[in-house]
Amino acid sequence: MTPLSQLLPGQYGKLASLNPERAVDQRLMALGLLPGMVLKLIRRAPLGDPLAIEFGGQVVSLRLAEAESLIVDVAADCPVQRPKKTP
Amino acid sequence: MSAKEITVALVGNPNTGKSTLFNALTGLRQKVGNYPGVTVARKSGRCDCGDGLKVELVDLPGLYSLAAASPDEQVVTDVLLGSLEGSQQPDAIVVVLDATNLLRNLFLASQLAELNLPLAVVLNQADVAHEQGLKIDTQLLSQRLGGVPVVLTSAWKGEGIASVRRAIAEVLSKKNKMARLTWPSQVESALDTIVKAVQADTGTAPSMADAQRILFSSNAHTSDRLGWKLAQREPVIRQARDQVRAAGFNPLAAEPLIHYAYLRKVLEGVTSGGAGKQGNAAALDRVLLHRVMGPILFTGIMLGLFASVFWLAKFPMQWIQAGVDFLKSIVAPALAGTPMLQSLVTDGILAGVGAFLAFLPQILILFLFVGILEDSGYMARAAFIMDRLFSWCGLNGKSFVPLLSGFACAIPGLLSTRTIEDPKARLATAFAVPFMSCSARFPIYALMCAAFIGPLYGPGWESVVMVGMHCVGLIFAVPTAFVLTRFILKVKPQPFVLELPRYQMPKPRDVLWRMWQNAAEFISKAGTVIFAITIIIWALCYFPRDAQMAEKIRAAEPTLSSHEVQVRTQAAMIEQSWMGRFGKAVQPVFDPCGFDWKITVGVLASFPAREVIVSTLGVTYSIGKGAEADSNHLRQAMQEAKWLSGPRVGTPIFSLAAVLALMVFFALCSQCGPTIATLAQETGGWKWAAASFFYMTILAWIMAVVVYQTVIRIL
Numbered sequence: 001m002t003p004l005s006q007l008l009p010g011q012y013g014k015l016a017s018l019n020p021e022r023a024v025d026q027r028l029m030a031l032g033l034l035p036g037m038v039l040k041l042i043r044r045a046p047l048g049d050p051l052a053i054e055f056g057g058q059v060v061s062l063r064l065a066e067a068e069s070l071i072v073d074v075a076a077d078c079p080v081q082r083p084k085k086t087p
Numbered sequence: 088m089s090a091k092e093i094t095v096a097l098v099g100n101p102n103t104g105k106s107t108l109f110n111a112l113t114g115l116r117q118k119v120g121n122y123p124g125v126t127v128a129r130k131s132g133r134c135d136c137g138d139g140l141k142v143e144l145v146d147l148p149g150l151y152s153l154a155a156a157s158p159d160e161q162v163v164t165d166v167l168l169g170s171l172e173g174s175q176q177p178d179a180i181v182v183v184l185d186a187t188n189l190l191r192n193l194f195l196a197s198q199l200a201e202l203n204l205p206l207a208v209v210l211n212q213a214d215v216a217h218e219q220g221l222k223i224d225t226q227l228l229s230q231r232l233g234g235v236p237v238v239l240t241s242a243w244k245g246e247g248i249a250s251v252r253r254a255i256a257e258v259l260s261k262k263n264k265m266a267r268l269t270w271p272s273q274v275e276s277a278l279d280t281i282v283k284a285v286q287a288d289t290g291t292a293p294s295m296a297d298a299q300r301i302l303f304s305s306n307a308h309t310s311d312r313l314g315w316k317l318a319q320r321e322p323v324i325r326q327a328r329d330q331v332r333a334a335g336f337n338p339l340a341a342e343p344l345i346h347y348a349y350l351r352k353v354l355e356g357v358t359s360g361g362a363g364k365q366g367n368a369a370a371l372d373r374v375l376l377h378r379v380m381g382p383i384l385f386t387g388i389m390l391g392l393f394a395s396v397f398w399l400a401k402f403p404m405q406w407i408q409a410g411v412d413f414l415k416s417i418v419a420p421a422l423a424g425t426p427m428l429q430s431l432v433t434d435g436i437l438a439g440v441g442a443f444l445a446f447l448p449q450i451l452i453l454f455l456f457v458g459i460l461e462d463s464g465y466m467a468r469a470a471f472i473m474d475r476l477f478s479w480c481g482l483n484g485k486s487f488v489p490l491l492s493g494f495a496c497a498i499p500g501l502l503s504t505r506t507i508e509d510p511k512a513r514l515a516t517a518f519a520v521p522f523m524s525c526s527a528r529f530p531i532y533a534l535m536c537a538a539f540i541g542p543l544y545g546p547g548w549e550s551v552v553m554v555g556m557h558c559v560g561l562i563f564a565v566p567t568a569f570v571l572t573r574f575i576l577k578v579k580p581q582p583f584v585l586e587l588p589r590y591q592m593p594k595p596r597d598v599l600w601r602m603w604q605n606a607a608e609f610i611s612k613a614g615t616v617i618f619a620i621t622i623i624i625w626a627l628c629y630f631p632r633d634a635q636m637a638e639k640i641r642a643a644e645p646t647l648s649s650h651e652v653q654v655r656t657q658a659a660m661i662e663q664s665w666m667g668r669f670g671k672a673v674q675p676v677f678d679p680c681g682f683d684w685k686i687t688v689g690v691l692a693s694f695p696a697r698e699v700i701v702s703t704l705g706v707t708y709s710i711g712k713g714a715e716a717d718s719n720h721l722r723q724a725m726q727e728a729k730w731l732s733g734p735r736v737g738t739p740i741f742s743l744a745a746v747l748a749l750m751v752f753f754a755l756c757s758q759c760g761p762t763i764a765t766l767a768q769e770t771g772g773w774k775w776a777a778a779s780f781f782y783m784t785i786l787a788w789i790m791a792v793v794v795y796q797t798v799i800r801i802l
Contacts (some may be wrong), residue, residue: 020339023156024582026305029343030152031584032191042369046378047475052587057188059368059587061471063478066582 004041004053004070012040013074015055024066032056039072094143094175095134095255096167098199099183100192101149102464102588104211107597108183108242109146112251115596119604121771122171127162128505129174136256145177151191153198154342155300155308157581158510167202168296170312179205179258181251186216186223186239187589189358193350194343196232200265201296207236207254207263214241215589221361231353233266243594268349273334274341277302277327284323289314302327303342367590368464375468385472388465389491392456396449396495397526403448411441430629431622439621442696443614446498446761447606453492453499454605458598460488461506464590471587480565481572483509483583486516490564493523494557497762498613501769502605509581515568517769518779521762522564524557524754527698531753532556534701538722539746552750559754563786609765616764620695627666628692636660657706666692680752680791681745681799683730690752697758744798748791756787 001016015037018025032055033039039055049064097112099105110117113132120129127148134144147166148159155161162171169176182199184192189210199206210216210223229237236254240247257263270278278298285301286292293301293313300309301324310320328338336344374380415433422429460466470484477486485507493500500520507513532553541549572580633639637656641647647655661667670688677687685707693700701721708724728740757763757780767776 020337021305022582023305023579024584026154026156026339027151027582027584029340030154030194031586032194032343032347034340034344034347043372043376045376045471045475046382047472049475049478050471050583052372052376052471056191058191059372061467061474061583061585061587063474063583066584 001071002074004039004051004067004072005064007041007072007074009041009043011074011078012038013072013078014038016071016073018071019069022066022069024062025069028060028062028070031058031060033060033070038075039070092143093140093179093259094131094145094177095179095181095259096177097144097146097181097183098163098167098195099149099211100151100185100195102586103149103183103185103192104242105149105183106146107594108209108211108240108248108251109144110597110600111242111245111248113144115600117604119608122162122166122174127159134252134255136252136259138256140256140259142178142255142259144181150195152195152343153296153300154304156304156306157508159508161308164300164308165312167199167204168294177204179207179255181207181209181255183209183211186210186213187219187221187361189223190347190350190354193353194346196265197268197346197350198296198342200232200267201299203264203267203295205258205262206265207238207251207258208232208265209247209251209254210237210239211242213239213247214244216361219361222359224357224359228353228357231266231357233264235263235265243591268346270345271334271336273330274302274336274345277330280327280330281323284320285313285315288316288319299342302331303338305339368587371590372468372587375465376471381468381472385469388460388469389487392453392460392488393491393495395456396453396492396499400448400452400495404445407444407448408441411437411444427629427632431625434629435622435625438625439618442621443610443617443761446496446609449492449496450499450502450606450609451602453495453503454602455598457488457503457506458601459593462591462593462597464588466506467585467587470585474583478583480569481512481515481580482519482568483507483512484585486512486519489516489520490523493520493525496525496527497521497523497759498609498765501762501765502609504769509583511572511576511578511580514576514578514770514775515572517766518571518775519564519568521757521759521766521779521783522560522567522755524560525759527696527759528556528753530698530701532750534704534721535746535750538725539741539743542726543743552747556750556754559751563755563790567782608768612768613761613764616767617695617761620760624666624692624695627669628661628664630665631663632660633663658708661688661703661706677788677791679796680748680788681740681742681795682749683728683740685728686740686745686749690756690758693753693758695758695760697753697756700753742799743802744795747798748795751794752787752791754787755783755790757783 015033015035017035020026020029037055039053042052042054042059044051050061051064051067052059052061097105097109109132112134117130117132121127122129130146132144134142136142147163150160150163153160153164155164165171166174167177167180180199182196184196196208210225216223223239225237225239229235236257238247238250238254240251278295281298281301282293297309297313331338331341375384415437418437419429419433422432460469469487472484473487474484477483488506489500489504492503497520500523501517504513504517504520507516536549536552540552636659637652640655640659641652667688670691671684674682674684674687677690682690685704688707689700689703692703705718705721708721708728725741730736730738730740763776763780766779767773770776
């Protein structure tokens with residue numbers, strides 16, 4: 001169980017839980033991001049924030065701080081990339 | 088809009104090609120306005136549906152859900168419920184869905200079904216779905232949705248438009264309603280609880296859609312609209328939500344969970360193929376959002392945008408100026424017999440018309456770019472790249488384009504804040520834009536640098552001051568935005584959840600149409616205000632007038648040439664005009680900034696348009712009208728100007744301290760009538776326009792005093 005904000009680019013998994021009290025999570029649920037849905041972190045913006053995630057055939061951007069309430073059950077067969085160190 | 092006219096609402100998610108469809112259906116016979124009290128644009132147009140049936144088609148803002156979380160969503164919900172003042176409930180709804188992402192798009196449609204209005208479904212972007220190998224059984228979908236017409240279109244290619252017209256005619260005559268989902272029994276009874284309580288407390292039964300908003304949405308917009316009081320509703324809503332919880336749902340998640348579960352069943356067997364196809368977005372994003380290439384390409388695109396608004400617009404602006412000058416040269420001799428009328432027409436009316444026409448090239452060029460960036464899908468990527476730089480001070484990635492264009496001109500910058508969805512960030516960006524050093528500030532910097540900084544300290548320092556002045560506004564705008572969003576604006580910020588849509592070739596008609604609409608709105612709304620301000624300032628500088636002024640000057644110094652008499656007369660006229668008297672009266676206010684009465688008059692006369700400072704200084708320093716920043720006479724006159732009285736008598740007026748103070752003052756002061764008018768237009772009232780005016784002007788004065796008093800003590 002990992003918060004979405006800590007996923008590495010390329011990692012994916014099922015959404016385990018979110019916080020329906022938060023406006024961000026409400027917006028994402030309207031877009032179809034519901035528990036059990038597979039989502040993938042595609043990339044981070046060049047400055048590290050926001051994130052681009054893919055679910056249900058669409059790509060959506062959200063901020064790092066907004067992504068912390070989304071808990072992802074990272075799939076076991078995920079490519080484990082080392083985070084690129086930026087100087 | 089007459090009461091009998093049939094209205095049809097066009098609703099859909101963003102990025103579905105809804106506006107392209109709207110343009111195709113109405114053939115650009117459109118009206119653009121605002122919904123009363125809110126800054127949400129209202130677009131409507133006449134749509135011919137065959138057999139003489141003409142309907143008023145209303146293009147509602149794109150949205151993902153009826154949750155009524157943002158102002159746009161609230162307006163759409165209110166319009167569809169017929170509860171918005173001055174607008175009737177539509178007779179039917181056309182819901183536009185992106186054929187390539189039916190499940191998500193059907194969520195909104197499924198919410199719309201709860202409104203129980205006749206409804207037609209349009210599956211747009213059928214061409215893209217076809218390319219992706221996606222097949223859609225429209226007949227089966229229509230059947231599953233309870234018999235509403237389902238039509239496939241490609242608005243971009245102009246395909247299927249006629250079938251949309253037929254579908255509108257069909258739902259208007261047959262009143263087809265979309266099938267509604269069956270709520271779990273506990274949710275049904277929770278909704279029932281709310282309906283009964285609202286009826287008991289307010290006297291009118293709410294619609295089912297209203298009851299759902301009250302039960303499922305975390306904001307109180309619907310309850311407030313129905314006049315359901317806090318004390319009355321709180322226990323009822325708590326009880327109803329407990330009922331939802333008993334069914335095993337979090338009340339705030341129940342709506343999407345139940346809808347999506349239902350819609351998955353609806354779509355079973357409706358779509359086939361096309362799975363996992365991402366289209367062009369993934370490949371292009373690998374380059375355009377690359378951590379190195381992305382910012383480089385972004386910088387290139389934005390430099391192109393800025394160069395176009397800054398440089399390219401100069402040519403048509405010069406033509407407009409030349410046209411106005413030509414008109415003046417024709418009109419002036421014809422009115423020579425009546426000097427007052429001549430001055431009113433040339434310096435007042437024609438100058439006023441020229442003043443706002445000069446903004447058109449910049450507006451048109453910026454909106455050409457904004458249209459291309461938005462319709463292609465790149466604008467969302469630009470916001471994605473830039474968001475980090477803006478999020479900390481309460482703005483967002485979409486603030487970048489308005490702020491950048493502000494460096495050319497605040498007007499197009501302010502108009503482009505419309506691309507920001509979040510109302511809080513939009514307002515804060517609009518407040519920051521006038522701080523950007525626009526091209527109208529350039530002449531005064533150029534004059535001061537060329538006359539004083541360059542000769543005294545060399546061209547190196549001239550460049551340093553020039554660049555520094557362009558940063559002054561930015562240095563103050565950022566903390567202003569921070570304080571505004573953090574402490575002053577009470578609007579709830581919207582989460583920055585942004586769809587990165589598929590890339591698409593922009594459709595020229597849509598882009599050109601948007602350019603024209605923005606320009607037309609600017610002319611009709613801000614134009615009148617700009618015109619009025621110009622006339623008022625003209626009158627203040629013209630009256631009262633001493634007809635014998637020229638004779639008096641000639642009598643006092645008979646050796647003067649006729650040209651010298653003329654320029655001295657102009658200087659004397661402005662000195663004894665209302666503006667001149669006012670300038671002398673308030674000069675003590677500007678004395679701590681080191682401004683004499685001539686500069687003060689220049690500053691005051693520049694409030695409608697800051698660039699007139701150079702020509703006003705030309706008049707007050709007796710160089711004559713039409714002085715330019717590169718005028719050697721004006722430079723010389725200013726270099727030689729000395730204080731004639733007071734504690735600084737005999738010392739130069741334009742000391743380094745005064746020169747820097749004057750430039751800082753112009754960098755910060757709100758001296759632009761069009762900006763104020765546009766701010767009022769874009770923020771939905773004069774409150775924020777007035778706040779911006781006083782804030783910037785007072786800040787400018789304070790900083791000018793600080794600069795003058797500091798520099799004069801150091802040197």
